[in-house]
Amino acid sequence: MKYISPGSWFSLEYPSDWREFEDTEDSFLFYNPDKWCGNFRISAFLGENNSYAKECIDYELSHTPGTRRQKVGNWECAYSTENFQENGVWYTSHLWVTGKDSVSVECSFTVAKGESIKPAEAIIASLWVRGKDDKPLHEVIPVRVLEIDVINESFDWAVSTIKKQLTKDFTSSEADIQNIQKVIDSGKFNKSQRQAWESFGITFGTILVNEMDGMDWVTVIDGQKEFPALRFADTDLMVYPLSLIWNKVRNGETCDLKKEFIRIKGEVEALL
Incomplete structure (x- = not known):
């Protein structure tokens, strides 16, 4: 599985049975939730000159006792370890400092003491x-935690708004498409309220995921733009919920969500 950091400062590949999890703002956490074999964390820091990465490596080597040089793949690293005890169990944190030009990268892998760091x-x-x-x-790439947060926040706002206006439950099924349609046709939102239209699009996207096996959220990295979208299996069929309703609204066009659903479903069935 491939991961690209926000801002595209770095990318990496992690095992297919691992997942990204919420961590601190500047750190990204990965591990296998079904069979834990260690927590892998990575952070990147931007310096003011092209020797910053090398300076960080040299600093670790000269200031952290027990640190030694280690080559991992093509990367020259400063490597160190630290043992600690938690709830009666001993663990080891392995730390690598590496990087390129002005970007310094710190990676850590915390495992039960004696376990493999491969x-x-x-x-x-x-x-x-x-x-x-x-x-x-x-x-x-597979959807990141950052975009999952955007999806969840947009979905929660849209569902709350729909329930408040229509006093109906929302089950994220095909039957709810007409409820989204009623709200977007109600005239209570104007063309300038982009976030509202995008949130309704995200909610429509959630219905697509629930109703079409193989349709999943992904993160699109498009130069400076990074946003959630939908992709069907490993095909080139993409759906862009953020812009699906918003683009039509800002261009003064009518958005027929049922028609969109039938169109997308037909494209999926054609691939099957």
Whole structure:
């Protein structure tokens, strides 16, 4: 599975049975939720000059006792370990400091003491760090925690609004398309309320996920733009809920969600 950080400062590949989880603002956490074999964390820091990454490595080597040089894949790293006890169990945190040009990267892997660090080394070996001359990325990756938060917030607001206006339950099924349609046709939202239209689009997207097996949320990296979208299985069929309703509203066009649902369903069935 591929992960690209917000801002495209770095990318990495992690095992398919691992997932990204919520962590601190500047740190990204990955582990296997079904069979835990360690927590992998990564953070990136931007310096003021192209020697910043090297300076961070040298600093670790000279200021952290027990740190030594280690090569992981093509990356030169400063490597150290720290043991600690929690609830009667001993753990080891392995720390690698590496990077490229002005971007310093810190990776840690916390495991039960004595357990293998090969999963972390494989992730670090896959690491890509953006250099000053690298072109913007244009890729589709599994949905990140950042976009999941956007999806959940938009969905919660839209469902609350729909329930308040129609006094009806919302089950995120095909039958609820008409409820979204009633609210967007109600005239209570004007053309300038972009966030509202995008939230209704996200809610429509949630129905697509529930009604069409293989339709899943992804994150689209398009240069400076990063946003949630839908992709059907591993095909090129993409749906863009954020803009699906909003683009029609701002252009003064009518948005028929039932018609859109039938169109998308037909494209999915054609691929099957």
